[in-house]
Amino acid sequence: MLKTGPAEKGGVKPGDLLKEVNGQPIKDVRSLLDTVAALSPGSDARLTIERNNSTLAIPVQIGKRPQPKETKK
Numbered sequence: 001m002l003k004t005g006p007a008e009k010g011g012v013k014p015g016d017l018l019k020e021v022n023g024q025p026i027k028d029v030r031s032l033l034d035t036v037a038a039l040s041p042g043s044d045a046r047l048t049i050e051r052n053n054s055t056l057a058i059p060v061q062i063g064k065r066p067q068p069k070e071t072k073k
Helices: 006-010 029-037
Strands: 016-019 044-051 053-061
Touching: 006 053, 016 029
Parallel strands: none
Antiparallel strands: 016 044, 044 053
């Protein structure tokens, strides 16, 4: 999770277990990346998370993924 990224701004915290994005089950990192990549930046999404044995629905606005920083050689 990116510090000050859309998930954190929406209320997702370290340790939360992401179960669904807009009702789409998240099985692994690949399914998360594919599901989020299919959403347009600026659109709204609903994350279903598990936190402390409770299920929560958290609304977030999809952001634009930052470009990776170049490494110096």
